[in-house]
Amino acid sequence: MAVQVAVCGPRECSRTEWERAREVGRLLAERGAVVVCGGYGGVMAAVAAGAYRAGGVVVGVLSADDRVGACEDLTVVLPTGLGEARNNVIVNAADAVIVVGGSWGTLSEVALAVRRGGVPVVQLGGWQVLDEHGRPLDAVRRAATAAEALDRTGLWP
Amino acid sequence: MAVQVAVCGPRECSRTEWERAREVGRLLAERGAVVVCGGYGGVMAAVAAGAYRAGGVVVGVLSADDRVGACEDLTVVLPTGLGEARNNVIVNAADAVIVVGGSWGTLSEVALAVRRGGVPVVQLGGWQVLDEHGRPLDAVRRAATAAEALDRTGLWP
Amino acid sequence: MAVQVAVCGPRECSRTEWERAREVGRLLAERGAVVVCGGYGGVMAAVAAGAYRAGGVVVGVLSADDRVGACEDLTVVLPTGLGEARNNVIVNAADAVIVVGGSWGTLSEVALAVRRGGVPVVQLGGWQVLDEHGRPLDAVRRAATAAEALDRTGLWP
Amino acid sequence: MAVQVAVCGPRECSRTEWERAREVGRLLAERGAVVVCGGYGGVMAAVAAGAYRAGGVVVGVLSADDRVGACEDLTVVLPTGLGEARNNVIVNAADAVIVVGGSWGTLSEVALAVRRGGVPVVQLGGWQVLDEHGRPLDAVRRAATAAEALDRTGLWP
Numbered sequence: 153m154a155v156q157v158a159v160c161g162p163r164e165c166s167r168t169e170w171e172r173a174r175e176v177g178r179l180l181a182e183r184g185a186v187v188v189c190g191g192y193g194g195v196m197a198a199v200a201a202g203a204y205r206a207g208g209v210v211v212g213v214l215s216a217d218d219r220v221g222a223c224e225d226l227t228v229v230l231p232t233g234l235g236e237a238r239n240n241v242i243v244n245a246a247d248a249v250i251v252v253g254g255s256w257g258t259l260s261e262v263a264l265a266v267r268r269g270g271v272p273v274v275q276l277g278g279w280q281v282l283d284e285h286g287r288p289l290d291a292v293r294r295a296a297t298a299a300e301a302l303d304r305t306g307l308w309p
Numbered sequence: 310m311a312v313q314v315a316v317c318g319p320r321e322c323s324r325t326e327w328e329r330a331r332e333v334g335r336l337l338a339e340r341g342a343v344v345v346c347g348g349y350g351g352v353m354a355a356v357a358a359g360a361y362r363a364g365g366v367v368v369g370v371l372s373a374d375d376r377v378g379a380c381e382d383l384t385v386v387l388p389t390g391l392g393e394a395r396n397n398v399i400v401n402a403a404d405a406v407i408v409v410g411g412s413w414g415t416l417s418e419v420a421l422a423v424r425r426g427g428v429p430v431v432q433l434g435g436w437q438v439l440d441e442h443g444r445p446l447d448a449v450r451r452a453a454t455a456a457e458a459l460d461r462t463g464l465w466p
Numbered sequence: 467m468a469v470q471v472a473v474c475g476p477r478e479c480s481r482t483e484w485e486r487a488r489e490v491g492r493l494l495a496e497r498g499a500v501v502v503c504g505g506y507g508g509v510m511a512a513v514a515a516g517a518y519r520a521g522g523v524v525v526g527v528l529s530a531d532d533r534v535g536a537c538e539d540l541t542v543v544l545p546t547g548l549g550e551a552r553n554n555v556i557v558n559a560a561d562a563v564i565v566v567g568g569s570w571g572t573l574s575e576v577a578l579a580v581r582r583g584g585v586p587v588v589q590l591g592g593w594q595v596l597d598e599h600g601r602p603l604d605a606v607r608r609a610a611t612a613a614e615a616l617d618r619t620g621l622w623p
Numbered sequence: 624m625a626v627q628v629a630v631c632g633p634r635e636c637s638r639t640e641w642e643r644a645r646e647v648g649r650l651l652a653e654r655g656a657v658v659v660c661g662g663y664g665g666v667m668a669a670v671a672a673g674a675y676r677a678g679g680v681v682v683g684v685l686s687a688d689d690r691v692g693a694c695e696d697l698t699v700v701l702p703t704g705l706g707e708a709r710n711n712v713i714v715n716a717a718d719a720v721i722v723v724g725g726s727w728g729t730l731s732e733v734a735l736a737v738r739r740g741g742v743p744v745v746q747l748g749g750w751q752v753l754d755e756h757g758r759p760l761d762a763v764r765r766a767a768t769a770a771e772a773l774d775r776t777g778l779w780p
């Protein structure tokens with residue numbers, strides 16, 4: 153079975169984030185990875201476009217129970233009807249998580265992925281978490297480019 | 310986007326059910342439908358084998374949060390960690406539901422699909438539900454063969 | 467900790483079903499059981515009224531993520547945002563399930579409860595399930611009155 | 624219906640966190656609020672003990688589908704079987720969220736609560752989140768004592 157990579161990020165994103173997400177998607181498709189995302193706009197639509205148009209398989213795991221607002225470029229669309237609990241489905245499906253940009257919804261996915269353990273989480277830009285002593289928590293790996301993000305997952309050594 | 314059909318049935322099934330599910334999978338793949346199933350054994354494994362080996366896209370939506378016990382022949386595997394609540398994800402993803410054989414887990418999916426409304430549910434064999442007056446409820450369409458099951462979904466007029 | 471009993475039934479119910487559900491609620495409260503229900507109208511509102519007004523603890527597990535349409539007479543209201551997947555939460559919380567009347571949503575709860583195993587399911591009126599040979603499945607116990615329904619759970623021997 | 628407050632925090636906590644959580648629980652019960660928590664050890668057990676022993680109603684929303692490992696001092700126990708997706712149920716039930724201490728699981732609840740919007744989130748100790756420019760995000764209110772945490776929810780003006 154193919155490697156599966158979840159790509160998370162906000163529904164509203166900057167131009168830079170869009171470009172990065174699209175490049176992440178394209179590279180994942182080229183390496184034969186299945187892309188799992190939230191299936192709506194912003195970073196989700198960008199990674200779907202990048203992967204699907206490069207011939208990859210893309211799964212959109214929606215919060216709603218219908219397809220309203222789903223992005224194009226999905227091989228499979230799953231309208232879960234679970235609300236934000238669908239974030240757990242995304243994270244549990246992943247051999248690695250790549251995060252582009254920051255939002256509270258995205259942070260919940262980062263936190264779930266780190267909590268789950270054993271799944272590399274790589275961040276392109278985005279937010280940072282400090283512990284109760286103000287020290288940065290280093291559970292998330294950092295990358296500066298899409299290519300580096302894939303490398304830092306460790307899935308393609 | 311491709312049509313998506315959920316195929317439901319028990320984890321332990323008869324030889325006849327296995328053959329029917331496999332044929333359903335093969336025919337769905339030939340018509341370009343994405344198959345969504347529970348991703349474990351019995352009817353789930355049979356439909357996955359039928360569709361995947363005919364070149365189709367097959368999604369296994371698992372109840373557990375890991376891949377233990379998942380069948381082969383899946384394009385995408387989603388270990389939801391939701392327990393039996395994953396049945397809702399399967400049903401909500403479907404443009405039509407085809408049921409092969411009967412079990413209590415399968416019946417919960419049939420009931421959810423009928424309750425949702427607007428989604429044709431076709432049954433090959435399987436159980437029957439009577440209302441409080443002992444009258445058969447006709448919300449589920451019946452079919453005698455795999456080919457008839459696809460026809461009765463109404464997705465390919 | 468108190469015994470917990472799930473009471474399931476349709477959102478739209480007959481006068482008889484309302485009376486029965488209310489009586490079930492009252493009797494459960496008198497025996498000190500916590501009542502878990504779906505928290506909307508019909509049988510759900512009736513059992514909540516019966517239990518709450520007899521001094522019992524009643525939990526309404528809603529499908530929506532807000533409290534719109536929730537019945538009165540709830541000690542705790544849980545707007546899960548899970549859609550019909552909240553049925554699993556109701557069933558998993560139960561030491562026994564009592565069903566009043568029939569609907570497809572209710573049937574999904576019956577099926578989940580029987581599938582789970584080890585939890586007595588007692589039905590007052592409601593639907594019946596036949597296997598593939600047309601034989602009634604006897605996994606659900608039948609009762610004719612509210613008092614008999616409580617007795618047949620086996621929780622108060 | 625009573626006000627409902629979710630109290631979140633790690634399963635393993637310091638002595639100080641235990642004392643604070645217990646005090647939060649006691650104060651919430653005294654003000655008539657229903658306490659919703661994760662129902663296991665650490666901060667969850669402490670808040671349950673504080674509230675329940677002061678006569679309050681406490682709901683434990685468990686990730687597992689059985690009661691193994693649940694803390695004492697629960698009025699209602701809901702073994703959801705949803706895994707970490709049960710965090711959404713906790714957050715959606717809350718008129719306010721009080722957080723004691725930090726962990727990745729706790730952070731996922733904070734993030735979900737802020738994302739949901741309209742629900743005050745107050746933190747006693749715990750982690751901090753910086754945006755992509757390294758600036759602290761101020762969506763979470765800070766408190767130094769249990770009493771101050773309740774005040775800062777704004778529920779009792």
